[in-house]
Structures are given as C-alpha cells and as structure tokens.
Amino acid sequence: MTSNTDAARPTGPDTVGEAPSGAPRPGPAQPRAPRSLRTSPQFGLLRYIGSKLAAAAVSFAVTLVICFVMFSLMPADPVQALTRGRAVSDAQMIQLRHQLGVDQPLWRQFLSFVTDTLQGKLGYSWGLKDSVAHLIGERIGPTLLLMGTATAISVVLGLWLGVRSGWRHGSLLDRITSGTSLTLWSVPTFWLGMILLILFSVGVGPIPSLFPAGQMSDPSLDGGGIEHVLDVARHLVLPATTLVLVVFAQYVTIMRSSIIDELGSPYLLTARAKGLRDDVVRRHHAVPNALLPSVTVIFLHLGTIVGGAITVETVYSWPGLGYLTYQALQVPDLPLLRGTFIIFSASVIIMNLLADVVYRFLDPRVRAQ
Structure with missing residues (x-):
C-alpha cells in the first residue's frame, strides 16, 4: 500500500535535487561573498x-x-616702508612697485599670494x-622650547590635581585646588x-x-657645552x-568637572561591587573616560605652541615667535605679521585635525558614526 507521502512525492526528472525540465542545472555551491569593503573598519577610518x-x-x-583681505585693507604702503629715509626717484618707486x-x-x-604661501614664500x-x-x-x-616645557608641566600637574580634586570633591584639597x-x-x-x-x-x-631678567x-657665554x-x-x-601657573589651572578645572560627572x-558602581580597590576604580575606569574632554583642550593648547605667548615672550624678551610678532606690530611690518598669522593659524588647524583623529581612537561613540 502506498503511503500519502510517497504518493505526493513527484517522480521523473522533476524530483527533489534535480532541475526541472528545460531549466539550467545549478553549478557547484559558490563561496560566500567576502565582507564589503565599505563596512570594514579600515574603510571607515580612511573615510573619517x-x-x-x-x-x-x-x-x-x-x-x-x-x-589676504585683512592685510590688503590696511593703509600701509610697502614701497614707502622699504624706501623710508632714502632718496628715491619716481621712476625707482614705479619699478619697485612693479617688482x-x-x-x-x-x-x-591674491593668486600670487596663494601660490607663494603654498611654496613657503612668505614675503x-x-x-x-x-x-x-x-x-x-x-x-x-x-618658542617650541618655552611652550613645550610649559605645556608638558601644565598637563601633568593639572590632570593629576584635577583627578584628585574631583575624586574627593568637597574636601580640603578640593577647595584649595579649585580656589587657586x-x-x-x-x-x-x-x-x-x-x-x-x-x-x-x-x-x-x-x-x-x-x-635672569x-x-x-647670556651673550657673554660661548654657545655649546653644559x-x-x-x-x-x-x-x-x-x-x-x-605660563604653567596660568595654563595648568584650565586642566585642573576641566579634569575635576569630568571626574565629578563620572x-x-x-x-x-559595578566596579566597586566587584570588590575592586578605590584607586583601581579611579585609575582604570574613571580616569580613561574623564580624559576625553581634556584631550581636545590639550590639542588646542598644542596648536598655540607655535604661536607662543606674545605677552610672556615680550615681558621676558624671549626671542620666539611671540616676541617677533611684537616687533612686527611696532613698525608695523605687514609681511611679517601676515607670515606669523599664517603659521599660527596653520598650527591650530593641524592640531585640531590630530585631536579629531585621536578622539576617534579614544571614544567608541565616534567610531560608531
């Protein structure tokens, strides 16, 4: 007696596993397609x-x-500035203007200005x-020596005090550190x-x-040597x-606020419930997450390293870019001011770019975008 299952099973060339009549037979199983390049982490990083x-x-x-617009609108005449105190004829003035x-x-x-700037010719x-x-x-x-030294000390001191002040907020150390x-x-x-x-x-x-003042x-000492x-x-x-006394205070304030938020x-709470020590919870859990806002501030300050502190270098006659800018302002020396302006701006743009890239590695939320 034939069962219903056998009766329902198709016979002939159209049985299961065989291609119907007139239909192409499937070839061997194809390998699974590789993961799309667009969804790979490397492509996401390159796109970012x-x-x-x-x-x-x-x-x-x-x-x-x-x-270009800002310095072109200034009334200073480069020809008069270069020929000041000299007897120059009208023909020489015209030739100098042409040069x-x-x-x-x-x-x-403007085109000449952009071309010269990209070639490193600042005037x-x-x-x-x-x-x-x-x-x-x-x-x-x-300038790099002064600002680099001050920034390194400020970062270490400011973050260290900010962590301890925020972790024990309301304590005597917190009140003294915050007030100072x-x-x-x-x-x-x-x-x-x-x-x-x-x-x-x-x-x-x-x-x-x-x-020293x-x-x-000291110009009387020969260069080189200990x-x-x-x-x-x-x-x-x-x-x-x-610089340290002014800059480190910003790191203290920002790091303290970040620690309090965490x-x-x-x-x-989960880390404490596992029985971890308080210092371990602070170092390995709270501090890495609280560092994220400080990273942006650190890189912004690194961007100003090239610019230096004009006021500090002027007060101490430190021969850096800040003091050079002060000397240019006294003339006024527009090409020199324009050159320092470009260098200062470029350093800030580069450090902002590096901050965005570093932030992607530190914050998983940025990587998920």
Missing part, C-alpha cells in the same frame, strides 16, 4: 580621516582669504630686512609675568635676584613658570 582632511583644507583656504607686484589687480595679487620683512620664512625659522625653536586654579586662571598673563620678574629677577627687599641666554645648557635653563624658569556612572 579623509573628511577631516577636507575640512582642514577648507579651513586653511578660508584662512588665506581672510589673511613687489602691488601695481597688479587684486585678483592677480620680505620691511623692518628687519630679511625673508619672513627665514625669520620664522630662526624664532620657532625658542580659578584665581590663577583669571589673572592676566602679562601682569603675573611682571610680578614674577620684579620679585625673582629684580629683587624686592630681602628677596635676592635669583633668575630676560633673553634666552654651561650653556644650564644658562638657558635658568633663563627658562621664569617665563615657563608664568562618579555616579553605573559602571563605577
């Missing part, structure tokens, strides 16, 4: 970096436009009678620099003169201390 690079390029282009390109239409001047200083690129190259080293930080943050940098200069360089009453080194290094270090103490998070 590409978008940030494009945004940085647009920002730099806008900076060049603003720089400088100031007799050309604005659109042609010729009216006051110092030298190439702007050469002057910036000479002064960038002292807010006070120093509100103090004008040039005023603090002059106070330290009077106290520890000029000397007041019983306080002796401990540090200005410059980067004696020169120690002399530069003595000259570095006061300007670096002035204290009530569920993952900290």
